[in-house]
Amino acid sequence: MSDVVLQTRGLSMAFGGLKVFNGLEFALQRGERHAVIGPNGAGKSTFVAVVTGLLSPTAGKVFLDGRDVTRTSARDRVKAGIVRTFQINTLFASLTPLESVLIALSQRDGVARPSLRPLKSLKPQIEEADALLHKFGLADDATALTQALPYGKQRLLEVVLAFALRPRVLLLDEPAAGLSTHQGQELFEQLATLTDGTTMLFVEHDMNIVFRYAQRVSVLAGGSVLATGTPEEIRSHDGVKGAYLGH
Numbered sequence: 001m002s003d004v005v006l007q008t009r010g011l012s013m014a015f016g017g018l019k020v021f022n023g024l025e026f027a028l029q030r031g032e033r034h035a036v037i038g039p040n041g042a043g044k045s046t047f048v049a050v051v052t053g054l055l056s057p058t059a060g061k062v063f064l065d066g067r068d069v070t071r072t073s074a075r076d077r078v079k080a081g082i083v084r085t086f087q088i089n090t091l092f093a094s095l096t097p098l099e100s101v102l103i104a105l106s107q108r109d110g111v112a113r114p115s116l117r118p119l120k121s122l123k124p125q126i127e128e129a130d131a132l133l134h135k136f137g138l139a140d141d142a143t144a145l146t147q148a149l150p151y152g153k154q155r156l157l158e159v160v161l162a163f164a165l166r167p168r169v170l171l172l173d174e175p176a177a178g179l180s181t182h183q184g185q186e187l188f189e190q191l192a193t194l195t196d197g198t199t200m201l202f203v204e205h206d207m208n209i210v211f212r213y214a215q216r217v218s219v220l221a222g223g224s225v226l227a228t229g230t231p232e233e234i235r236s237h238d239g240v241k242g243a244y245l246g247h
């Protein structure tokens with residue numbers, strides 16, 4: 001029996017007269033790494049924004065574990081377990097990875113920000129932050145200034161900050177943006193091994209990465225899901241080849 005974590009039914013989104021997608025049907029299975037691909041402007045980022053609640057759809061519904069979250073705010077969706085990575089902003093760039101992870105953990109646990117609490121009370125979170133940074137190979141950089149770290153490590157830290165929230169669904173919109181092909185592959189290798197078992201939906205342009213690291217792939221084109229399947233199925237799908245891969 002299938003175990004669907006995230007589902008959309010009849011999801012439509014338009015910006016004024018521009019229909020980005022129309023009646024989108026999508027299902028994410030628990031524990032899978034699922035890639036969304038499609039031509040430029042197909043609506044992949046818009047889809048992620050609608051699923052995470054940053055944008056409201058013009059029609060249709062989003063379900064998390066069977067619960068309708070279409071009207072749930074982005075903030076409450078994070079609490080419910082729909083978490084996306086964000087590019088490290090200027091605030092986090094001027095902090096150390098340890099400080100950033102502590103802020104993420106405090107937010108998750110609904111306690112005051114680390115700077116507002118006595119150091120002693122932070123011990124469990126410091127231990128957890130240490131363990132997380134260690135797991136992701138960032139222990140040696142824990143107290144370095146984030147903006148001084150190589151881009152690959154900054155991208156990895158973005159994943160750690162989202163992963164720290166214990167997502168039910170982790171969404172990544174081009175997590176390897178700005179990295180070289182090799183660094184991108186390295187990031188996905190780490191994602192695949194270190195977050196194995198985490199349900200993950202990612203948008204990615206590099207087809208080598210998609211076909212290597214996704215267990216299933218959905219193709220967004222012409223306003224709907226053109227096909228969903230294993231990398232092998234998508235690679236040999238005639239419609240997909242015509243609409244997308246062939247170009």
Ligand SMILES: Nc1ncnc2c1ncn2[C@@H]1O[C@H](COP(=O)(O)OP(=O)(O)OP(=O)(O)O)[C@@H](O)[C@H]1O
Nearest residue numbers: 015016018020038039040041042043044045046047
């Ligand atoms: N806030 C917005 N207002 C108006 N139009 C928008 C907005 N956001 C996106 N669009 C338009 O919606 C369409 C889909 O954009 P989107 O960024 O979701 O595509 P994408 O598949 O992620 O593209 P890419 O692969 O280039 O990142 C595009 O035509 C884009 O110009």
